Amino acid sequence: MHWTKILALALAVPSIAVVRFHCSQLNSFNATMDTKKDMPGESTCTTCQYAEDFSNYWTAVMYFRAQNGSYKRVPQLGNNQFTNANGGLTVYYMQDAIYDQQQKSKVTAFQPGFRMFIGDIAARTLAEAARFRQLTYTCLDTFITRQPEMMAFPDHVCKEGIMTTLRFPTCWDGKNLDSPDHMAHISYPETGTFESGGPCPSTHPVRTGQVMFEVVWDTKPFNNLTWPTGGKNPFVWSFGDATGYANHADYVFGWKGDALQKILDTPCIFNCTQAGDKIQAVDDMNKCTQKAIVDEDIDSWLPSLPGGFQAEYGPTF
Numbered sequence: 001m002h003w004t005k006i007l008a009l010a011l012a013v014p015s016i017a018v019v020r021f022h023c024s025q026l027n028s029f030n031a032t033m034d035t036k037k038d039m040p041g042e043s044t045c046t047t048c049q050y051a052e053d054f055s056n057y058w059t060a061v062m063y064f065r066a067q068n069g070s071y072k073r074v075p076q077l078g079n080n081q082f083t084n085a086n087g088g089l090t091v092y093y094m095q096d097a098i099y100d101q102q103q104k105s106k107v108t109a110f111q112p113g114f115r116m117f118i119g120d121i122a123a124r125t126l127a128e129a130a131r132f133r134q135l136t137y138t139c140l141d142t143f144i145t146r147q148p149e150m151m152a153f154p155d156h157v158c159k160e161g162i163m164t165t166l167r168f169p170t171c172w173d174g175k176n177l178d179s180p181d182h183m184a185h186i187s188y189p190e191t192g193t194f195e196s197g198g199p200c201p202s203t204h205p206v207r208t209g210q211v212m213f214e215v216v217w218d219t220k221p222f223n224n225l226t227w228p229t230g231g232k233n234p235f236v237w238s239f240g241d242a243t244g245y246a247n248h249a250d251y252v253f254g255w256k257g258d259a260l261q262k263i264l265d266t267p268c269i270f271n272c273t274q275a276g277d278k279i280q281a282v283d284d285m286n287k288c289t290q291k292a293i294v295d296e297d298i299d300s301w302l303p304s305l306p307g308g309f310q311a312e313y314g315p316t317f
Ligand SMILES: *[C@@H]1O[C@H](CO)[C@@H](O)[C@H](O)[C@H]1NC(C)=O
Pocket: 030, 031, 032, 033, 034
């Protein structure tokens, strides 16, 4: 994607709504989340710029595996335009794509208690990952590199870091806030993608806004260390996947009142404050923290991943 081109294009089509904002990293998180509770509704502060957004946006943690087999957690960076944030992720909600706009109708916001998961923790091959068309990696040659997007961990040094981009499905069954696998109540469009204006299947007829996260992983501290031989990449997800095919994300809706629907209904590009939402300063976002619940060292050089996991390279390595 070329941002200048996109922006010019987007500004020429003022009927779309795309909000883009940052949420700082919340360093710890509860081990269990009561599925019956509207957990974000019980939060007292938010690490997100939009002060009325108490949603949970979750991704796994990335580690670097040195040649001697030790692991080190990869820090996150604030994204482009949000470099003073304490890591975390950039969130988008789209009424239409930011390029190639084809989706003209209004989209529905989520409801309290709504949650979804996308990806497969057990995936170790491209075929298994291909079910989820839009969970990708971008090798950042510069801080604003946005293409190409790949399904696996990059196999070479990325000068400025690695970006993961996670797009959620955009069709809802209209009834269930959740499902046993956290995915059955949602679906990708029947054909094409949200970006191409693909229609929702009859089983999941309600078109929602597209939720997308971008996470920037600061791999620079590891770029000078010796990488593994034989084309293996040295990065591994906290639960052991070293292929990258098990990239996944979690979302729990938590906007106050109809704040999100208002944004999705208001033509705007990136900064959608005209919908009347309160914005908090990055310093205030960074102040919203939580005490660690799990008493385990996760930041030193470690002999195994937290929880005792080891890197798994899958059949293609
Ligand atoms: C956090 O997790 C603990 C341990 O599982 C549980 O007892 C507690 O109720 C949870 N707290 C919240 C706010 O969900």
